[in-house]
Amino acid sequence: MQNTGSCRRVYVSGVVTAALMASSFGFAQGAAPSSAQASVSQMPKFVQKDGRWAFMVDGAPYLMLNDQVNNSSAWPAMLPKVWPAIDRLHANTVEISVYWEQLEPVQGKFDFSVVDALLAGARQHKVHLVLLWFGTWKNGAMHYTPEWVKRNPVKYPRITSANGTPGDTMSPFGAATLEADKTAFVALMKHLKATDPRHTVLMLQVENEINAYGSQRDYCPEATKLFAGQVPADFAAAMHVKPGTWTEAFGLEAENTFQTWSIARYIEQIAKAGKAAYGLPLYLNHSLENPLATSREGRPEWSAMTDHVLDIWKATAPSLDLVAPDIYMPQYAQYEKIVKTYARKDNALFIPESGNSAQYARYPFMALGYGAIGWSMFGIDLTGYVNAPLGAAQIDDTLIDAYALDYELLGSMDREIARLNFEGKLQAVCEDPAVRSQTLVFGPWTVTVGYGQPQFGGVRLGAAAATPNPDPTGRALVAQLGPDEFLVTGISARVDFRPTDATSGKRRAYIRVEEGTYVDGKWKMARIWNGDQTDYGLNFRSLPQILHVTLMTY
Numbered sequence: 001m002q003n004t005g006s007c008r009r010v011y012v013s014g015v016v017t018a019a020l021m022a023s024s025f026g027f028a029q030g031a032a033p034s035s036a037q038a039s040v041s042q043m044p045k046f047v048q049k050d051g052r053w054a055f056m057v058d059g060a061p062y063l064m065l066n067d068q069v070n071n072s073s074a075w076p077a078m079l080p081k082v083w084p085a086i087d088r089l090h091a092n093t094v095e096i097s098v099y100w101e102q103l104e105p106v107q108g109k110f111d112f113s114v115v116d117a118l119l120a121g122a123r124q125h126k127v128h129l130v131l132l133w134f135g136t137w138k139n140g141a142m143h144y145t146p147e148w149v150k151r152n153p154v155k156y157p158r159i160t161s162a163n164g165t166p167g168d169t170m171s172p173f174g175a176a177t178l179e180a181d182k183t184a185f186v187a188l189m190k191h192l193k194a195t196d197p198r199h200t201v202l203m204l205q206v207e208n209e210i211n212a213y214g215s216q217r218d219y220c221p222e223a224t225k226l227f228a229g230q231v232p233a234d235f236a237a238a239m240h241v242k243p244g245t246w247t248e249a250f251g252l253e254a255e256n257t258f259q260t261w262s263i264a265r266y267i268e269q270i271a272k273a274g275k276a277a278y279g280l281p282l283y284l285n286h287s288l289e290n291p292l293a294t295s296r297e298g299r300p301e302w303s304a305m306t307d308h309v310l311d312i313w314k315a316t317a318p319s320l321d322l323v324a325p326d327i328y329m330p331q332y333a334q335y336e337k338i339v340k341t342y343a344r345k346d347n348a349l350f351i352p353e354s355g356n357s358a359q360y361a362r363y364p365f366m367a368l369g370y371g372a373i374g375w376s377m378f379g380i381d382l383t384g385y386v387n388a389p390l391g392a393a394q395i396d397d398t399l400i401d402a403y404a405l406d407y408e409l410l411g412s413m414d415r416e417i418a419r420l421n422f423e424g425k426l427q428a429v430c431e432d433p434a435v436r437s438q439t440l441v442f443g444p445w446t447v448t449v450g451y452g453q454p455q456f457g458g459v460r461l462g463a464a465a466a467t468p469n470p471d472p473t474g475r476a477l478v479a480q481l482g483p484d485e486f487l488v489t490g491i492s493a494r495v496d497f498r499p500t501d502a503t504s505g506k507r508r509a510y511i512r513v514e515e516g517t518y519v520d521g522k523w524k525m526a527r528i529w530n531g532d533q534t535d536y537g538l539n540f541r542s543l544p545q546i547l548h549v550t551l552m553t554y
Contacts, residue, residue, distance in 0.1 A: 053348035054422035055373040061418035064374025068095035090407035140211030161215040189278040217259035238315035264316035271319035326353035356391035362430035365475035369428035409544040431474035496537030506553040
């Protein structure tokens with residue numbers, strides 16, 4: 001969860017056919033969809049091809065449709081109020097916390113009862129888990145460290161501010177803290193290796209939204225000495241700066257870059273040791289600032305550009321499989337800018353946290369349009385806690401239904417979506433309130449996705465087309481199955497096709513529009529759309545409808 005306090009802080013945390021896929025990537029043709037109930041499964045891993053990413057689970061691309069439950073919802077007594085929400089959402093994966101203070105209440109003595117309860121519950125409800133390690137840092141603070149860490153600041157030092165006072169966050173220069181956190185994290189990984197051969201747990205997050213509070217950087221003696229010295233040559237080369245001191249190399253970004261590098265070194269050691277114990281994928285999440293600020297105007301003097309911070313992590317913590325953004329900005333332009341920043345050839349796009357008000361429900365489609373391997377809202381469970389500044393004022397049936405519609409629709413074909421996206425055959429969009437239509441191009445076919453249009457009749461023209469929509473809910477997904485065959489779905493949107501070459505004089509015709517669903521990876525038709533359902537394009541409202549469309553021109 002993103003910290004929204006007003007204290008001064010530094011942000012240092014900165015997506016063919018089955019036979020062809022089997023041939024190209026070595027997994028069994030016709031591999032069954034992943035099941036947390038399977039007795040044995042392959043190790044999850046990331047695969048990259050031509051700048052696109054797939055998250056391979058049981059040997060085939062997998063799309064994570066997640067819910068990150070509230071911070072204190074992992075306790076066994078709370079789980080009866082968690083699993084019903086997961087079932088109602090149609091989520092296939094749950095992001096849930098593991099607390100250092102609970103796991104190791106006495107140094108060297110580990111209690112895995114909470115982890116075991118999570119594994120048992122996930123298997124019962126047939127979902128996977130992404131575990132969030134709340135260790136040295138959670139929202140930048142040290143609040144999840146065990147009591148024996150909190151009570152010994154000499155051995156486990158806190159960050160030192162410029163005036164010499166300690167902060168409410170751990171120092172990345174605390175050698176004993178690093179060793180203690182690493183020991184606990186390795187113990188967790190070893191326990192998962194011994195108790196979870198099914199790979200119910202797909203991935204782990206190392207720490208949470210690592211910020212530095214109350215200071216531009218750590219001013220402890222070791223940090224001050226390093227900051228006055230030369231930037232390590234390998235880091236300078238990776239960041240494409242000239243050798244020199246931190247200030248010479250990075251100017252106004254020097255202190256924030258130094259602090260980010262310091263914490264990234266710390267995290268790399270934990271991640272590297274964890275992977276040596278058990279090779280599950282690992283990632284780090286970032287809390288964010290306004291991505292649209294193009295200069296320091298409007299930014300705190302201590303903040304760093306998001307892409308700059310991401311480069312630091314990539315250079316310094318190679319044991320992390322990806323770095324992910326937590327997005328609590330509902331505005332379309334901000335959300336898209338963040339998604340574009342993190343969808344890189346060297347970084348699979350995964351959004352582990354988003355706000356949970358209804359206006360975020362369209363954003364899984366935007367994420368898919370940029371190749372995401374997973375998406376999650378934050379804090380939808382039935383435990384009674386709501387973080388209102390970051391999302392919905394209450395978790396009620398209406399809100400749950402808004403996300404359940406997405407997940408029911410996408411979850412019925414999650415494997416197909418993941419595969420088609422990896423192959424570069426899928427495009428998806430969500431409504432930009434400033435426009436009334438968006439365009440997708442699939443070679444000879446152009447797709448128009450319209451919003452705010454009548455069920456019957458043509459596209460609204462003139463001023464109305466540019467009128468901002470105060471309540472944007474539309475989203476659509478189109479995937480190409482063959483030269484003239486498409487998989488189409490959406491919510492609150494109209495989808496239509498036309499020949500890309502406008503000079504050809506040709507028009508489109510629907511040969512066949514089947515509504516149906518995927519059952520065990522195979523398309524099953526329920527009915528054929530025609531007449532009112534196709535005369536003015538394909539209109540999607542608020543039902544989980546999937547269409548298989550065959551076209552021709554005349």
